Amino acid sequence: xxxxxxxxxxxxxxxxxxxxxxxxxxxxxxxxxxxxxxxxxxxxxxxxxxxxxxxxxxxxxxxxxxxxxxxxxxxxxxxxxxxxxxxxxxxxxxxxxxxxxxxxxxxxxxxxxxxxxxxxxxxxxxxxxxxxxxxxxxxxxxxxxxxxxxxxxxxxxxxxxxxxxxxxxxxxxxxxxxxxxxxxxxxxxxxxxxxxxxxxxxxx
Amino acid sequence: xxxxxxxxxxxxxxxxxxxxxxxxxxxxxxxxxxxxxxxxxxxxxxxxxxxxxxxxxxxxxxxxxxxxxxxxxxxxxxxxxxxxxxxxxxxxxxxxxxxxxxxxxxxxxxxxxxxxxxxxxxxxxxxxxxxxxxxxxxxxxxxxxxxxxxxxxxxxxxxxxxxxxxxxxxxxxxxxxxxxxxxxxxxxxxxxxxxxxxxxxxxx
DNA sequence: ATTATCTATAGATCTATAGATAATGC
DNA sequence: ATTATCTATAGATCTATAGATAATGC
Numbered sequence: 001x002x003x004x005x006x007x008x009x010x011x012x013x014x015x016x017x018x019x020x021x022x023x024x025x026x027x028x029x030x031x032x033x034x035x036x037x038x039x040x041x042x043x044x045x046x047x048x049x050x051x052x053x054x055x056x057x058x059x060x061x062x063x064x065x066x067x068x069x070x071x072x073x074x075x076x077x078x079x080x081x082x083x084x085x086x087x088x089x090x091x092x093x094x095x096x097x098x099x100x101x102x103x104x105x106x107x108x109x110x111x112x113x114x115x116x117x118x119x120x121x122x123x124x125x126x127x128x129x130x131x132x133x134x135x136x137x138x139x140x141x142x143x144x145x146x147x148x149x150x151x152x153x154x155x156x157x158x159x160x161x162x163x164x165x166x167x168x169x170x171x172x173x174x175x176x177x178x179x180x181x182x183x184x185x186x187x188x189x190x191x192x193x194x195x196x197x198x199x200x201x202x203x204x
Numbered sequence: 205x206x207x208x209x210x211x212x213x214x215x216x217x218x219x220x221x222x223x224x225x226x227x228x229x230x231x232x233x234x235x236x237x238x239x240x241x242x243x244x245x246x247x248x249x250x251x252x253x254x255x256x257x258x259x260x261x262x263x264x265x266x267x268x269x270x271x272x273x274x275x276x277x278x279x280x281x282x283x284x285x286x287x288x289x290x291x292x293x294x295x296x297x298x299x300x301x302x303x304x305x306x307x308x309x310x311x312x313x314x315x316x317x318x319x320x321x322x323x324x325x326x327x328x329x330x331x332x333x334x335x336x337x338x339x340x341x342x343x344x345x346x347x348x349x350x351x352x353x354x355x356x357x358x359x360x361x362x363x364x365x366x367x368x369x370x371x372x373x374x375x376x377x378x379x380x381x382x383x384x385x386x387x388x389x390x391x392x393x394x395x396x397x398x399x400x401x402x403x404x405x406x407x408x
Numbered sequence: 409a410t411t412a413t414c415t416a417t418a419g420a421t422c423t424a425t426a427g428a429t430a431a432t433g434c
Numbered sequence: 435a436t437t438a439t440c441t442a443t444a445g446a447t448c449t450a451t452a453g454a455t456a457a458t459g460c
Contacts, residue, residue, distance in 0.1 A: 001429080001430050001431070001438085001439055001440070002439080002440095003430095003431070003432095003438080003439085004438095007438080007439090022315070023311075025229055025230055026229055026315065028421090028422070028423090029422075029423060029424085030421095030422075030423090038439085039439060039440055039441090040423090040424095041424090041425085041439070041440065041441085042438080042439070042440090044423080044424060044425075045437095045438075045439080048424090049423080049424080050422095050423070050424090102372075103310065103311070103314075105376070106307065106372055106373075106375065106376065107227075107307070107311065109375060109376055110307075110375050111226070111230065116375070116376075119376060120376065120377075120378075120379070120380060123376065123377060123380055124380050127380060127381075148402075153381045154392075154395050157370065157373075157381075157392070157395075158366070158395070158399055160369070160373070161365060161366050161368075161369030161370060161373070162362070162365050162366065162369070164365075164369050164372070164373070165364070165365030165366070165368050165369040165372075166361065166365060168306075168310055168368070168369075168372060169310075169361075169364070169365070169368070171310065171313060171314050171320070172309070172310065172313055172320075172323060172324065172327065173324075173327060174324075175324070176324060176327055176328050176331060177331075177357045177361075188358075188361070191358050191361075191362070194403070195362055195399060195402075195403045198352075198399075198402040198403045198405065199398070199399045199402045199403070201402065205412085205413055205414070205455080205456055205457070206413080206414095207412080207413085207456095207457070207458095208412095211412080211413090232447090232448070232449090233448075233449060233450085234447095234448075234449090242413085243413060243414055243415090244449090244450095245413070245414065245415085245450090245451085246412080246413070246414090248449080248450060248451075249411095249412075249413080252450090253449080253450080254448095254449070254450090
């Protein structure tokens with residue numbers, strides 16, 4: 001009988017890998033057990049069901065996703081343009097560190113109406129917290145002819161779209177546009193910032 | 205014994221729906237048979253295996269995806285900016301009509317190395333056909349100070365990212381930003397065009 | 409005679425649990 | 435005594451096929 005210091009943590013770590021790679025349906029209890037180096041019965045002992053284990057991890061990840069956009073934007077000591085730059089950059093870096101997460105979230109939310117409902121409420125809340133102050137600032141700059149007028153939600157969607165898509169596309173285009181992946185992604189991060197600043201019509 | 209005029213076509217139609225909704229692993233032979241209104245043994249009779257059936261449909265879809273970007277761009281009678289506008293618009297409309305396709309392609313290509321290799325070759329070929337002429341035109345306009353300098357591959361990725369992401373995000377944000385989905389998507393299409401033209405620094 | 413459809417079932421794969429066994433803490 | 439681990443197995447779900455049966459075309 002093999003004894004681990006922390007079987008529960010090992011299972012969580014292994015399950016996170018497995019679910020991110022293969023999604024809920026594709027992930028197998030046996031495979032998670034193997035990755036964790038424990039008997040598969042242990043997974044049921046600690047988490048009862050596959051769904052329990054998944055939800056535990058999924059909710060934590062959703063929390064990260066929905067709270068990640070504001071911090072860089074909220075630091076009102078810098079001018080808005082600087083904060084937008086930083087937000088794009090840190091959002092890009094966050095997705096880079098969790099490059100399988102967007103695909104997992106989209107897939108599982110589509111195939112599970114309960115998860116979809118919860119997620120949409122969180123998004124709705126995040127937008128409601130973010131939008132009014134941002135829109136006020138954007139309108140102010142637009143009135144001063146410093147930027148072009150834009151709706152806050154369009155700006156948010158433009159940023160999220162550009163940052164998200166490159167990582168969703170990455171497995172399909174890896175090696176097509178550049179030999180070195182790291183250089184390629186760094187370049188794309190700069191390009192995304194450039195695109196957004198151009199949209200705002202801000203002259204660098 | 206129920207007799208259909210075209211069992212094979214019914215199966216293909218039903219399988220396309222099922223695979224697009226649930227992916228390869230999530231799709232079930234029994235469920236496809238039910239949608240098609242045929243006995244499940246018929247699916248094996250006509251296509252032998254689930255994988256055969258899937259590949260048949262998948263390859264056709266990939267062909268559509270990789271050939272969809274150029275036609276609007278190739279019509280050299282119009283000025284480049286007009287053609288770029290039209291390309292963004294028709295690319296957007298194509299994804300709108302096949303809104304589940306990008307997710308399916310990404311998922312299946314990630315989980316299947318053989319498909320990944322084939323797909324990457326097709327992308328590589330499509331880019332090679334598209335890029336040189338486009339880059340020449342872009343450089344020309346940039347030299348005339350009509351647009352800002354940009355690499356052809358960055359322009360392509362910007363367009364594809366913006367158009368793709370909104371449909372991948374759609375199930376997550378449906379109803380969050382607007383009540384009417386059709387109006388919302390029309391608005392986003394215009395926004396995407398505006399973003400790209402701003403990036404090119406083209407004054408409308 | 410050939411082609412299409414149906415029934416029944418084999419066999420693989422997975423999740424989950426019962427019950428036995430070993431380790432740990434008091 | 436309680437907690438953790440393992441073995442064995444039930445039971446559900448799926449793909450695939452063999453073999454019987456019905457319809458169609460010559």
